Amino acid sequence: MLKEMGIKVRSASRVMAVTPTQVKNQALLSLAALLEQARPEVKAANDQDIAAAKENGMSEALIDRLTLTETRLDGLSRDLRKLAALPDPIGEAFDETVLENGLRLHRRRVPLGVLGVIYESRPNVTIDVAGLAIKTGNGVILRGGKETIHSNLTLVRLARQALGENNLPEDAVQFIENPDRALVNELLKLHEYVDIIVPRGGEGLHRFCRENSQIPVITGGIGICHIYVDQNADLEKALPVIHNAKTQHPSVCNALDTLLVHKAAAAALLPRVVRRLAKDGVTFKAAPEALAALEGLEASLKTKVAPAGPEDFDTEWMSLVLGLKVVEDLDEAIRHTNAHSMSHSDSILTNDAEHAARWINEIDSAAVYVNASTRFTDGGQFGLGAEVAISTQRLHARGPMGLRELTTYKWVGEGDYTTRD
């Protein structure tokens, strides 16, 4: 059933792949304008989704996620205009050489082809992803959640209209309307027409994709992030970094989950961490040695600290909870981090250059930091201009994926009727 959609989007993607930068940018600007002109329509569709969500007793938090407020809609148009202004990675030539036989060889950046993006409640993802696909000359098959079906159908119609207005193939943006989960499974088997699957959702969705896909899957977006405070860190300076990593935005994947502290620094640091972070509502799960280091704490603060169970160091908290653990030395910190991290973002605080170098080399994560907050792992922070996902797998792209990570390359060989000896 999806095969026909696959054939259409593959064919459209071939046109998008050779579309000049200026025309792709114009389509993004058209979409930004359409989102403003058609705002009553978009709001009406979104209201239908909100009404259905209320009828189905959906939680306030989830209803908030699917609501397209004026601010969010303004943001979508603004982001599309920013995207139009970014450099186009497509066509870039690199690794140019001339072989001994005279063959001129280079690699040229080209679109990945067709993206399959599976996401959940937030309808703004529809526009974000359609915009990234247009910018990078990729086709895309979108599969959003059924709770935002009316919003998504309207937004997809506008994206296709923006393509059409610029004489680009509307079929480059496809949307799976039927919410049946069986169609997700069918999408994951469409390897002739789809080149990459990007799931944007929880661990269950990622696992489902990995286990059922015949197309490479970019898994990520889940991080159990560590900060290790080394023996000779500057504890005064360490405190704001820990506070920033834990409290600035606790519900995201690059927020701090576990604080590891060298045994020589535990007694001095841990009580200060609890005092400072408890003020902002943080509670703590402490391993035995960390509990011991907190023995002398005021009774009112002791209530914020619970003994950690073993599974607590394998939990992405997504909330104001912080695991605390004392380690013997750098070796134990590295071992613990590599064993419990989801290979997302992990940081050492130290004034020892040798320890910093070992952390960088030996921690097996997409982003490793020295004397910095884990919160930096983000396409915007890294200056990528846009972000489609944060990858924690190793193939193709690691960490924040921007425009360039939605491309691949082809080898181009130019000769003079050149033959191989």
Add this chain to the structure above:
Amino acid sequence: MLKEMGIKVRSASRVMAVTPTQVKNQALLSLAALLEQARPEVKAANDQDIAAAKENGMSEALIDRLTLTETRLDGLSRDLRKLAALPDPIGEAFDETVLENGLRLHRRRVPLGVLGVIYESRPNVTIDVAGLAIKTGNGVILRGGKETIHSNLTLVRLARQALGENNLPEDAVQFIENPDRALVNELLKLHEYVDIIVPRGGEGLHRFCRENSQIPVITGGIGICHIYVDQNADLEKALPVIHNAKTQHPSVCNALDTLLVHKAAAAALLPRVVRRLAKDGVTFKAAPEALAALEGLEASLKTKVAPAGPEDFDTEWMSLVLGLKVVEDLDEAIRHTNAHSMSHSDSILTNDAEHAARWINEIDSAAVYVNASTRFTDGGQFGLGAEVAISTQRLHARGPMGLRELTTYKWVGEGDYTTRD
């Protein structure tokens, strides 16, 4: 059952990842020397495989593939020494920037982690792949064919010995001894311990891996390669290129399968192609218009040309057969190639720069050529120094995969107790 092997190789791969270049190179040189010292042992094991193959009535061609001749063994040691002399991609820093907040950011090339390589009869692949893994600091799980089990076990033992002699973890090279196909399936599910699957074999193996793997699979090594001779190509110069692409090594994936000819060049070119290539044993499958263009051919040559069935243009010949088809124009040539190519290697012969540019842009293959033989798609030819596979998928790497394509990167952020605003 393989989980334990996975745990061991993951752990060993962490050591390999931080091993200095010189030590890795020393291990390669040790292996080269061991292969020379232990030659009687290797030959004895290989003889066992040959004897079993004969007993099982295996064809001469297959027995030839699994035979480790003196020349092939010399080649293995020589290639290992060459590999040791190549630059090490690991540790290379790129995309260095300093963010506004002072965070120094770069990407650093690191090993992929653990490779899973599934291959068939040629035991020299065992040493090739073990060498590439050692050079790039990756761990590897090898799964060779059961018909070369004795050779492989001896070669793997030598590879592990070479690691041990240099105080490197022998567990970085693992071999699945049990030939049960169920273990291949188990390997494909070992996503916690294996980062990439490289099947080296026929289409059946590739399909099996794609359909059953929970780990990203590099598919490739299968090409239906095209040369399109444009209206205004230099036919005199075109002939040797076509000859080279078809006959130089017909049993490999970058050999020519289909010759497309512009209708205006068909009458002049096709009879010459048949006359020249038939001398070297080539036979032809011609579509109707190509047959018509060959009407005037000598009777003795007409026997070399058969009418093409439609499936003939979807066949990788791997032998001295060539499909012939006349097309209306460049558009039809591009459409036909994109529809029938396996996205491997396709070439245009033309003196029209605009047509050349369109071919480069619009042909959706790993390697696209202008006025050159398709036979160049090869790690050695491209100067990559070594080749683990030729990828025809789009993610991570396309075309010949050398040392760099066995790496990924991590983001490294270095600050001064830097926090995010």
